[in-house]
Amino acid sequence: MARRVASTTGSADLDARKATILEAVVTEHIDTAQPVGSSSVATNADLSVSPATVRSEMVALERDGYLAQPHTSAGRVPTDKGYRYFVDHLSEASVGSSQQRQISEFFAHVRGEVEDVLEQTSTLLSELTNYTSVVVGSGHSRATILSAQLVNLDANHQLLVSVFSDGAVTKHSLFTNYTASPSDVTEASRQLHALLLGTSLESRVQVPSRTDTVASLVREAVALLHAVAPTVDGEQVFIGGSSRVAEAFDGVETVRKVLAILEQELLVVSLVQDVLDSGSAVAIGSENAYEPLASCALIVAPVTIDGQRAGAVGLLGPTRMKYREALAAAQLVSEQLSRHLLREDERV
Amino acid sequence: MARRVASTTGSADLDARKATILEAVVTEHIDTAQPVGSSSVATNADLSVSPATVRSEMVALERDGYLAQPHTSAGRVPTDKGYRYFVDHLSEASVGSSQQRQISEFFAHVRGEVEDVLEQTSTLLSELTNYTSVVVGSGHSRATILSAQLVNLDANHQLLVSVFSDGAVTKHSLFTNYTASPSDVTEASRQLHALLLGTSLESRVQVPSRTDTVASLVREAVALLHAVAPTVDGEQVFIGGSSRVAEAFDGVETVRKVLAILEQELLVVSLVQDVLDSGSAVAIGSENAYEPLASCALIVAPVTIDGQRAGAVGLLGPTRMKYREALAAAQLVSEQLSRHLLREDERV
DNA sequence: TCTGGCACTCGGTAGAATCGAGTGCTAACA
């Protein structure tokens, strides 16, 4: 398991007692949102030592950057590094059985287009956890093309409609500076279909080199499709429960900043991708590449089809979020979603 | 112009001085978010009377429900009825020239699919006004069908892909409890295309009554398309600048509630529709059918193509929003958008 | 190495005093 921040200071594992204390502080702070004092740690965590002992350990933990004091004579609060240690040493937890049922129930009955499933999944995840959820559906560059056609909207404006084996349908406008007759378009559409059928967006396709209208249409349509394909443009982002941002923070300004981020799909995609690349399942506070997320944690679980990344599900909450439950929920949902999409895929 | 609330108490127009005072109170309160006192009205509004006179008028305005006092010995605040009067008697204002340029600029250069245009329009509107914007694109029930095809995803799962004259592309999954061979699907697709070409979703279509697989496929596909069409399902909603909700209110709880509403597309559509139906351009506070919007105002301007409602643009802000500017912006954008869509449409 | 004891810090809360914006009322005035 990655321990990015912890490793930067070269610190090894904490000894058992420090670890227990850190865990107690994190747990209680997540629960109460208040600084945690030595005495409550001494009583709650079942190490039979006095508050004074806990205190001296806390001093050490603060020195090493795991804890911080809002001000003298207040309790301790975990730092990002403290949360990081906590998360990295989290005992695996499974989601509650009622939630488990809710998830199975959902995937057993959900039906319809992939987009709808992804959107509903994002709502599900948000309702399960009470955090804002993010579902990213990656492009369909691996899917094969089942159908491609050109539809004549206008003498200079055709619509390229493609259907993919994963059930996706895309449309792209093709504007030409020459005029194509309806019959040209029909013929181009026929050729295009024959040409692209069974290929994927990653395939090389032999386009006609002739210069007549039909050939030009075909050439431009293929180029259009292949040009747009590999960009992030293909990524679909679904945000669920954005109103929960307002539950997670109590400063209106923080809420505004976080919402502003969620509005930018590209940014969200890249944040999620960063977490996936980091090798960890969570980005905590300043680990997020984006400053306004300093008080947020982003949990991400990949969605795969046949071992291929097909997207990701994520949860965005405050750094003091309930990592154990949220991680478990994200993981379970991503697994089930992967399985669900695979099943859809295999039908082809 | 409608004066829904005002008319409920049977009150006629206010006399000139009361109107001036009310306007002054509303204007200042919108600006400062503070209760407005008699003296500042006396100096700012250019009726040459003393604060005492203003005061006695304010008493009357409060009695009639246009103003309210947060507590004794505070200034006055407009009620929803007060805002309503203000809005109904608003002098027409045009948007600033720099904004006007921004809007023309936008519509001169925007290109691509309708959905993209609508989404970008919503961003534009939000940036122009600093309020959260709503753009609703209505269904394409009037548009004629340019193409319809069935694509075989699976023995029991076909995808119905339709292309409309307005450039819209829809897809619907068709699950059958019988098995259709690829050639059946191809044939059904051919028939379907011939059958639907040139019709609109409102047209009656003569479906084959035979019971063979192909006919069944055709019949079910037509039914599927026509069943889904007239529902609100066809409405597309684009929210722009949802983070600005957090700017408009300072209670996190209010922000949460409003965001929660914006998450429900159907609700948003119906709210917008309500305003359109009301005959006014704005729903203020409790005029909104939905209680959590009691502190919000919703401005709506219809988008039309050929006199037909094709959607709407809206702005959601606090009741103390800048009505004049926001109304002007919404109106101008809706006009330009209508023109833009019409141009797209006429090309067909 | 741990612990109990203790002085100390400092944010939060409660209460009192004060301030002042704004009101309502009244009596006089045009």
Place this chain on the structure above:
DNA sequence: TGTTAGCACTCGATTCTACCGAGTGCCAGA
């Protein structure tokens, strides 16, 4: 009759103080 100046009054907001207590750091003793 409508308008105005004057004035007492109200009440939220602000400031100040005192004080409480949770929590700390340190130290001496077990």
